[in-house]
Amino acid sequence: MKNEDHHDIPGTYVLDGEHSRKGYHLNMFCMSLNNAENREDLRAGEVTYLSKFPMTDEQRQAVLSRDWLGMLRLGGNIYYIFKLAIFDGLNMQQLGALMSGTDMTEEEFKKMMMNGGRRIDGNRSKSESHNG
Amino acid sequence: MAKIIAGLGTSHIPAIGAAIDHEKTQEAYWKPVFEGIQPVRQWIEELKPDVCIIVYNDHASAFSLEAISTFVIGVAPEFLPADEGYGPRKVPAIKGNSKMAWHIAESLIKDEFDMTIVNEMPVDHGLTVPLSLMYDKPGAWPCEVIPLCVNVIQYPQPTANRCYNLGKSIRRAVESYPEPIRVAIVGTGGLSHQLQGERAGLINSEFDENWLDHLVTKPEELKNVSHIEYLREAGSEGIEMIMWFVMRGALDDRVKQVYRFTHCPVSNTNYGLLALENGS
Numbered sequence A: 001m002k003n004e005d006h007h008d009i010p011g012t013y014v015l016d017g018e019h020s021r022k023g024y025h026l027n028m029f030c031m032s033l034n035n036a037e038n039r040e041d042l043r044a045g046e047v048t049y050l051s052k053f054p055m056t057d058e059q060r061q062a063v064l065s066r067d068w069l070g071m072l073r074l075g076g077n078i079y080y081i082f083k084l085a086i087f088d089g090l091n092m093q094q095l096g097a098l099m100s101g102t103d104m105t106e107e108e109f110k111k112m113m114m115n116g117g118r119r120i121d122g123n124r125s126k127s128e129s130h131n132g
Numbered sequence B: 001m002a003k004i005i006a007g008l009g010t011s012h013i014p015a016i017g018a019a020i021d022h023e024k025t026q027e028a029y030w031k032p033v034f035e036g037i038q039p040v041r042q043w044i045e046e047l048k049p050d051v052c053i054i055v056y057n058d059h060a061s062a063f064s065l066e067a068i069s070t071f072v073i074g075v076a077p078e079f080l081p082a083d084e085g086y087g088p089r090k091v092p093a094i095k096g097n098s099k100m101a102w103h104i105a106e107s108l109i110k111d112e113f114d115m116t117i118v119n120e121m122p123v124d125h126g127l128t129v130p131l132s133l134m135y136d137k138p139g140a141w142p143c144e145v146i147p148l149c150v151n152v153i154q155y156p157q158p159t160a161n162r163c164y165n166l167g168k169s170i171r172r173a174v175e176s177y178p179e180p181i182r183v184a185i186v187g188t189g190g191l192s193h194q195l196q197g198e199r200a201g202l203i204n205s206e207f208d209e210n211w212l213d214h215l216v217t218k219p220e221e222l223k224n225v226s227h228i229e230y231l232r233e234a235g236s237e238g239i240e241m242i243m244w245f246v247m248r249g250a251l252d253d254r255v256k257q258v259y260r261f262t263h264c265p266v267s268n269t270n271y272g273l274l275a276l277e278n279g280s
């Protein structure tokens, strides 16, 4: 019998109500980066810019230290935090490597993609997971 | 009377738009992708739809968590490309068909699909990449576009069954429009991919191929696949695949598969393309 709870999927942060509630201000900070003037403001001073958003200290710290997995765990959603990655000049492969939770490099991530991507076998459920 | 003449399914991977914008389509990485989509470009060129209903999702561009609509229809006469963080794509403005879009919105709501009606919104890669895939780099897009956004980011997304039934309702709306407009409906997103977390890079080609088989021939069976199954098997962003059901629902129960193409990987995604016409 398969586990029907989305929390059982390994290495995956589903934006459900609880996650969305937790990450609202973090995600809305990221959303603000759609605006070129806001990007300039962030460039001018991160701490000052971040103070405009009522995030938790933990979220603020995760943003400042570019702890991408941390941002996901604290309620971030990939489409939002990717805006911060774009701001840093990162692409999806670089970000993918940084979120893998291992010391995977961009080159290794790209190579994994060229070889058909991360395998589903072993990655369906937390009980069988090894992310490999 | 207006008529749905074709259905197209395609991924809307941003990197495809970037490859077209920056003239990279002949590079080794991209060549097989653009060769693979060529037959669809010819098919569209012959079909010449007047209006494309493009079913896509907004990726925190026009809409944010501030207000989350499950189904949105854009009724504006024009839509501009969104700034997604690196300035808007330099593609032509997208012409809407306000009159027809309003007719569809009214018809859908009377049919109990409670749409969010939007007069002003920029459109992101979810809509502009499919246009580039179909038409390359024209000076102006050769069709009018009615944008139809589906929430696929905030869980729970609508079910695939709901999307399928929305497609059926869209067909009724189109067929009750008095002008002789030829409409193509485009379902976008997917196939399997996961952009986030330790499982980033996940691809499940076996799931995708089997899913495409069923979408063509047995949609009534496939529409019952659960959210969790998509999230687990096709990746957290692979759930975009439910948007292809809107396209499939707007077509006959039996369809002709004109063309099908998959290519792995494009960026972090298994690329999929499917061209369908009514009848067998």
Ligand SMILES: [Fe+2]
Pocket: B012, B057, B059, B126, B189, B190, B240
């Ligand atoms: Fe998407």
